[in-house]
Amino acid sequence: MSKSALVMFSGGQDSTTCLAVALSRHEHVEAVVFDYAQRHRIELSQAQKLADLAGIQLTLVDLTVLSQLTPNALTRSDIPITTDASGLPSTFVPGRNLVFLSFAGIVARQKGIHTIYGGMCDTDFSGYPDCRDAFVKSMNQTLNLAMDEEFEIVTPLMNLTKAQTVQLMSELGRIEWYADTHTCYEGRRPACGVCPACELRIKGFREAGIRDPLGYEIEVGWG
Amino acid sequence: MSKSALVMFSGGQDSTTCLAVALSRHEHVEAVVFDYAQRHRIELSQAQKLADLAGIQLTLVDLTVLSQLTPNALTRSDIPITTDASGLPSTFVPGRNLVFLSFAGIVARQKGIHTIYGGMCDTDFSGYPDCRDAFVKSMNQTLNLAMDEEFEIVTPLMNLTKAQTVQLMSELGRIEWYADTHTCYEGRRPACGVCPACELRIKGFREAGIRDPLGYEIEVGWG
Numbered sequence: 001m002s003k004s005a006l007v008m009f010s011g012g013q014d015s016t017t018c019l020a021v022a023l024s025r026h027e028h029v030e031a032v033v034f035d036y037a038q039r040h041r042i043e044l045s046q047a048q049k050l051a052d053l054a055g056i057q058l059t060l061v062d063l064t065v066l067s068q069l070t071p072n073a074l075t076r077s078d079i080p081i082t083t084d085a086s087g088l089p090s091t092f093v094p095g096r097n098l099v100f101l102s103f104a105g106i107v108a109r110q111k112g113i114h115t116i117y118g119g120m121c122d123t124d125f126s127g128y129p130d131c132r133d134a135f136v137k138s139m140n141q142t143l144n145l146a147m148d149e150e151f152e153i154v155t156p157l158m159n160l161t162k163a164q165t166v167q168l169m170s171e172l173g174r175i176e177w178y179a180d181t182h183t184c185y186e187g188r189r190p191a192c193g194v195c196p197a198c199e200l201r202i203k204g205f206r207e208a209g210i211r212d213p214l215g216y217e218i219e220v221g222w223g
Numbered sequence: 224m225s226k227s228a229l230v231m232f233s234g235g236q237d238s239t240t241c242l243a244v245a246l247s248r249h250e251h252v253e254a255v256v257f258d259y260a261q262r263h264r265i266e267l268s269q270a271q272k273l274a275d276l277a278g279i280q281l282t283l284v285d286l287t288v289l290s291q292l293t294p295n296a297l298t299r300s301d302i303p304i305t306t307d308a309s310g311l312p313s314t315f316v317p318g319r320n321l322v323f324l325s326f327a328g329i330v331a332r333q334k335g336i337h338t339i340y341g342g343m344c345d346t347d348f349s350g351y352p353d354c355r356d357a358f359v360k361s362m363n364q365t366l367n368l369a370m371d372e373e374f375e376i377v378t379p380l381m382n383l384t385k386a387q388t389v390q391l392m393s394e395l396g397r398i399e400w401y402a403d404t405h406t407c408y409e410g411r412r413p414a415c416g417v418c419p420a421c422e423l424r425i426k427g428f429r430e431a432g433i434r435d436p437l438g439y440e441i442e443v444g445w446g
Contacts (some may be wrong), residue, residue: 061292065285069329095329098369102325106292106318129371142365146321148352 002152004028005115006108008100009058011047013181013201014119014157017165019054020174021156022117032059032107034100037067040187050180061103066096097130098139105143105151114151121157121165133158162204170210179213193218225375227251228338229331231323232281234270236404236424237342237380240388242277243397244379245340255282255330257323260290263410273403284326289319320353321362328366328374337374344380344388356381385427393433402436416441 005022009015009031022029033047044060051058097120104116120131129135133155140153157165169175183201184191191198193216202220205212211222228245232238232254245252256270267283274281320343327339343354352358356378363376380388392398406424407414414421416439425443428435434445 062288065288065326066329069284069326069333094332094370095325095366098325098328098365099322102318102321103288103292105321106289109317110292130369132368135365135368138361138365138368142321142358142361143318145355145358145361146353147317 001025002113002115004030004111004113005117005154006104006111006113007031007056007117008104008119009033009047009051010119011043011045011050011180011182012119013162013178013183014121014165016050016174016177016181017169017172018117018119018156019050019056020169020172020177022154023054023056024172026115029054030057030059030111030113032061032104034061034063034103036096037064040182040184042187042189043182046180046182050177053177053180059107061107063099063103066099095130097128097135101136101139101143101153102146105147108151109147109149114149115154116151117154117156119157120155122159123161161207162200163207166204166208166210170208175210176213181214183214188217190215191217193220224248225336225338227253227334227336228340228377229327229334229336230254230279230340231327231342232256232270232274233342234266234268234273234403234405235342236385236401236406237344237388239273239397239400239404240392240395241340241342241379242273242279243392243395243400245377246277246279247395249338252277253280253282253334253336255284255327257284257286257326259319260287263405263407265410265412266405269403269405273400276400276403282330284330286322286326289322318353320351320358324359324362324366324376325369328370328372331374332370332372337372338377339374340377340379342380343378345382346384384430385423386430389427389431389433393431398433399436404437406437411440413438414440416443 003026005026007015007019007022007029009019010033019031031051033044035044048058108116120136122132136153136155140151143151183197185195185197186192191214205222226249228249230242230245230252232242233256242254254274256267258267271281331337331339343359345355359376359378363374366374406420408418408420409415414437428445
């Protein structure tokens with residue numbers, strides 16, 4: 001196990017779980033967060049809050065250029081979230097993880113870190129091709145060839161359901177961190193409780209049988 | 224052969240040759256140029272001049288963030304060009320082509336183009352790992368997996384010497400375009416004629432037995 005790790009961080013539930021996993025395995029952990037002109041700026045401030053809570057250094061990389069290249073619901077607030085003809089949600093920024101992992105690799109190399117954690121997950125059925133394991137494995141090889149280094153991209157959530165992710169966080173003793181993660185597509189703090197993202201989150205906690213420390217605007221029973 | 228192609232363009236000799244190759248093969252050609260806060264802004268204005276000359280559309284992508292991540296001679300004018308311990312010139316931006324190809328893929332997808340030309344070359348011994356064929360092939364696969372598309376990255380110069388590249392441009396009937404390409408590391412227009420980049424360029428023309436349409440500050444015989 002390498003001494004140091006860099007976590008691709010978004011202030012969301014998955015990457016915060018990755019952060020907890022990395023901290024349980026490595027002596028020195030840092031994180032990188034990408035400003036891609038996301039619809040909800042709250043994600044970036046929650047990411048900083050969580051990094052402070054975890055006592056780690058957070059590097060912000062300005063990728064707002066992405067919003068100029070891929071107009072869509074995540075990056076332009078005037079487009080509603082829908083599903084396109086191919087079933088991909090309009091929040092899809094094609095190639096986003098390709099860009100994120102490329103920059104994570106560059107940042108990691110500058111810091112002498114060779115282990116990179118990402119919250120990519122094959123099981124959430126979002127349809128993003130750059131969340132699949134085959135992509136991550138290919139990206140790992142490409143990253144190594146690009147820089148003549150031996151990186152390892154670690155994706156602890158790849159085969160977990162949302163419920164299993166919640167369970168993992170509980171086992172790591174960090175469930176309270178979820179109070180500061182941001183999920184809601186509507187950008188409401190703590191959360192609207194009815195948008196598709198909140199719905200998925202609530203379902204995960206229900207299935208895990210664990211109470212979400214995040215408050216909701218609607219009443220949510222934890223079964 | 225696909226109808227359209229996107230050329231990764233820098234206003235240099237190699238990518239201008241790629242542009243000429245692409246124009247000889249495809250009905251519709253566009254180019255993308257990256258602003259990575261390169262030491263010499265003249266590269267970007269020469270790129271626009273050459274695009275106008277070729278009658279193609281040029282998309283500028285702002286990747287100045289790279290200069291914040293990798294301080295070195297290409298991006299900070301206060302660092303002299305030297306060779307580091309591993310033999311890589313200090314002009315090396317690790318992972319640069321990884322980032323460029325990722326963004327070229329995103330731009331190409333937005334434009335419905337699936338053929339991407341790059342001037343990467345294995346034979347110039349610069350030591351850049353992300354100029355090698357193994358990297359490009361791996362990147363091609365990663366790009367396809369990232370976006371669930373079938374891109375083809377074409378590198379017509381991969382196995383050519385500088386002299387063969389000059390020869391190719393001559394055969395394509397575009398040798399005069401070289402008058403507007405920028406090569407000089409010192410940022411001088413047309414060229415100082417003595418820096419390592421000029422030296423390499425002059426050597427290529429000499430070996431090809433072709434006169435460089437670019438003027439030099441020193442006297443250069445074409446043998």
